[in-house]
Structure formats: C-alpha cells, structure tokens
Amino acid sequence: MIARNIKHSVNSLLFVIAVMMLFVLFCSPDALAQRNRKKPAGVSASTKSLTVSSEANAIVWLDEVRRGVTNAEGKLALEKISAGRHTLHVRANGFKERTLAVAPTQRGQIEVRLTRTTDEAELTFQQAEGAREKARDDESKRAAAELYRRAIQLRPSFPAAHVGLARILLDLNDYKKALAEIDEARASRPVYPEASAVEGRIYRYAAFWDDAIASFRRAIREARGFQPEAHTGLALLLEEKGMNEEAVTEFRIALNQLSDSEPVVYQLLGAAYEKMEKYKEAVEAYEKYLQLAPEGNLAPAVRSVIDQLRRQAEEQSIQPD
Template identity: 35%
Template sequence: MADIPHDIRFALTEFDRSQLPEPQRELHGEAFQEAVREYFTKRFQPYGGAAHIAVSEELVILRWTGKAEPAPLASQAADQLREGDTDKGIALLRVALQRDPNDPDALYNLGMALGDRGEANEAIRLLHQLTTSHPHYPGANVALGVANARAGKWDDAIAAFRVALERDAHDGLARKNLGAALAQMDLLEEALEHLKAAVVLLQDDPEAWLNLGMALEQTGVTAEAETAYRRVIALDKTGSLAERAEQRLTRISSERFTGEDSGELREDAVAHLVDALKRFASMTDGQVRDLTFEIAMLGSKGLSIRSREPVHTLRNLPGKFSGLELLCLEYAGFQRIDPSVDIGIDLSAEYAEAERRA
C-alpha cells in the first residue's frame, strides 16, 4: 500500500517560541522560519515516514507521510504524554485528528492534555465531540465533566458526571467528581451520598477521601471528617493531598482547642507557656526571633496540634516537641518580639496566667 500524506496548516504567529532553544527565540524573518522548520523536522523524526515542513512568512504547513500501517499515532502520543513530553504528545494528537477528525483515542487524550494545560475551552469542545460521536468511550463523560469543572462551568460538569453514572452506577471516578462538583454548589446532602459511595469504590484514592472530608467538614460532621483526613495522610504519605489534609486537621483541632472548656484555662497550654517563658529568660531577642520564625515556618507546612506526642524537632532548640508545645513557644515568642501578630489561636488568658506563675 502506498504511503498516505497528511497535511496540517497553522499561522506562524501561533507558534510558541518557548519551544525553541533559547538562542533562537528572538530570531526574525528567514532565520526564524528555518528554526521552526528544524524544530518540527526533529519532532517527527522518531516516528518513521517523512516529515515535509514548509514555513512561509505567514503559514506553517506540515506534511507527514507515514507508513501504510504505522502504530496508531494516538497511542504514540499517549506514550509521550505519560513520559512528560506534553508538546510532542499534543503535536502528534493534532496530526492524528487531521487524519481522522473522529479518532476517539486522539479526541480523549488531546482533550485531557489540553485541560491539564489550562486550555479549557478547546478541551471541552474536543471532549464534547467525543461524547457525541463515541458516547460509550470509557471515561469520556467523566473527562468532559472535569474539563467543565476546571472552567468553572459547574452545571455542565454535573450534567456530564450524571450521564457517566447513568451508564455505569459503579463508576467511582464519576461518583468522586460528581460529589465534589455538588459540594461546590453547596448541594451537600447529595454530594455526601456520592462521596461516601466513591470511597467504597475507590478505597485507596486519597483525593476521594479528601473530597469526602471537606464535604463532611462543611456540614459540621468534624469527627468523620477527621477520619477521612487521616485516611488521606495514610494513603498519600508526604504528598500535596496529605499536606492539605493535615492543614484541615490542624484547623479543626485549633477550633476545638479554642472552643472547648469555655471560660476555663487550658492547663496544658499554661504549663507549656510557663516553660516557654523560662526558656526565653536566658535568650536574646534575636534568638527568640529566630526560634519563633522557625516554628511559624514549620506551622505553615502543616503543624499538628492534635497529638501530644513529642515528634517535632527544631534547628534553634534541642529536644523533641509536641505540636501544642510548639504552638505555645510560638505564641510566647511573638508576645515578646511582636505582640500584634495573630497566630490564629487566642492564648491570651493562658499567657497571662503563665506570666503570673513564671
């Protein structure tokens, strides 16, 4: 079978100069045209066939002649996306769609890739085309829903997720994303229904547990929310989702800390504040400042005050400390160097008592 030519055309002004080596990004005229031609020639070399690139002052024309039965371009592109070469993957997917505008794999992967890159409108268009031309393509409606959610089109996102669930009531990803979208719209009762089903279907998905925890927290069910957040931390370890879960656990604990025993002093906090004042008595203002700022930075990354176990260490102070101890050290430190700073928890009554006892 003869080779089949496939053409792509686009305006030279649409070419992203950041794809060129830095010394070539400021080129103009024929030198720039040649740099663009070389760029696309190198891009297509690994895929067999021949790439013929014509670049004029206004237009780029790509003619890629593939073999009669090459490996599917959409599959090659998906490999490039998985390896992190987004530009190459997207370029190949565009060639695949030039060859077959309804290639379902190309529509799906290009829609997902563009959505990840923030090009929401084109992603939505491609994924809508996919759900229309291939309504049973796996994950198509979920992908369309995610693209709409990224664009803030929550009603369209919810509609797409509902279609996915109509096709498969056990689609965990559809449940997870529908629940999150409903929570965004403050439809919490239905959101919780789907999010609770999602963590059953996706037991090891930290994002599903995080979504559930946030919805539970919104409804005031903090004990169950804490359980969900701990599950996120166990699954994600030191990832960004675990950090978000830890921050939310800290906030819940902080609110509980300031709300419980109303009208009474927290004796554990008083004791730690007394210890902090005694430590500071032999330290200079500069030493106290360095220590306080170190604790503040540690707290910004998710300092837990739930555990009373001494698990934290500091550069500027020997020993191990619990989250509550560090909180008290930070509060006392700012009271000395800048009392106007608000660390988010009011320990003024405990601090006054600690000053009296120290």
C-alpha cells in the first residue's frame, strides 16, 4: 500500500537535524501519549509543584506527558503544573503500573505505591519498552519489535503494545505494518489519541501529508485539545507547507502542554521564527532551548547561529518602519 520514497525539502540544516531529534524524542516509551481530558489546550497562569515518591528508576507521566524518571531514592520533582485536575501514571520494571488522579488542591509530596507483578505479558511489554528506548540500530530495533509481538501473543488485546510496536516499525521504515498495528490498537480501544498521533507520524514520514494532517487533528480532537505529540507533528507539516504562522501557533500549544519537559520543541520553534525572519523571537526560543538543555545534542548548532541572529535582530529593531 505504501511504497513511496520519502521526499522532504527543508530550507535549513538546523531544521533537518531538529526533525531527526524529534523522531528520537517521540520514540521514547509512550513519551507523549495522551488520554481524553476535559482540560482546555492552554495552560493556566496558576501553577504548582509536586514531588512523586515511588520506586527507584520509575518513569513518571503527568497527563500522559512523560516528565522524567525517579532517582535512586524514588523521588521526582514536577514543576509548573497548571491548576486543575491531573492524571499521574507511574511505571517501574517488575511492578504493576499505576494511574491515579491528582486533585486540584494537592501539593507537596504524593506517594505512589506499586505492587510486584507476575503478569508475563506486562513484564514482556516493559522489556519491549526499555529495548525500544535503547535501540540505536536496526538489529536492536527488530529485537524490540519481537518483544512487543511476544507481549501481544500473551495478551492479544493489548493496545499499548500494538502502539509501541507501531512506533518501532516506523523507526524501521515499515509503514504498512506500522499502520496495521495502529488498526489493531483501535480494535480494542477505538478512541485512542496516542494511536492517532503515531498514525499521523507514519503518514508524514511516508509523505502522505493530507492523511497525516487528518490523523493529527483526530488525535487532538480525541484528546480534547491536549495532545502535544500531535500538535508538534502538525506544526512540522504546516511548516513544510510554508504555513509558518500556523506552525508557530501549534508549536506554542505543544510547549504549553509540555511544561518545558521537551526542550527540542523550543529549537523547532526558533527554526520556524528564523524562516519568518523574526530574529528576536528566534533568539528567544533558541535561548530557552539552551537554558533547558545546555549540553543537548543541538546545543552546538544553536550556539553557532545565535550570535548572528542577535545581530540581525538588533538591525531589525533600528530599521525605520
């Protein structure tokens, strides 16, 4: 069904590198998967902090946005949490995953007690997620795919495993099989924002842009607006179509929802502003990236252009209207 070569035309080396980094970013386990929410897409000016206390090296999601991993003492501080209700999800290898509601009034430390599990399907799925996150070559990616297939064999109705398998198949450029896994995930979970977002990414990398846009918009609709993976993917597509103003809007929505947990999106925003010759805004976005990820993979490239952009921004500010 899909055998077309990917043909992407971009106008800057930074943008190409950023897209590659974004691909890695969104391939981390359930990194940006979203559930239905009754929360508007924007973020309130009123924020709070929480400290999650659970098992050591546990992965923590807030509203299905991955926020980090607990330290050796099982602690992880979460900053810039908007007002209102939230959903906390915690996963640690060898334990049953747990999801719990966070009340609007809750602050300080929140205890998340996990119980050991002997569920072979769950344990295999956890192994697959860890293998996918660490995979750097095709051989290790195929090994991760086999772990997902084993988990699905043990539990045929396992939507998260189907989506995880779709992500690794996308990484292996097997678009047809990746789309088939999305269909399998939807068979047991028809409304699944993460699945729709991953479907959008598959279509985008296969160069079916209209289908990709439809899938990203479906993901946003299913998640009632809160789906940063879809907003980011949509922004990249709009930028590729030359719709830079619209792309900036989508990047900013994603950044609000991510609460600074993914600095690379600031780099993408800066690249979009750079294309629009809005140099002051580009500098601000790049500076924010460097503030959040001073040792990030894109930091050297950003530092190499930011001084020139500052000069261009200064020249723009003194030019007569």
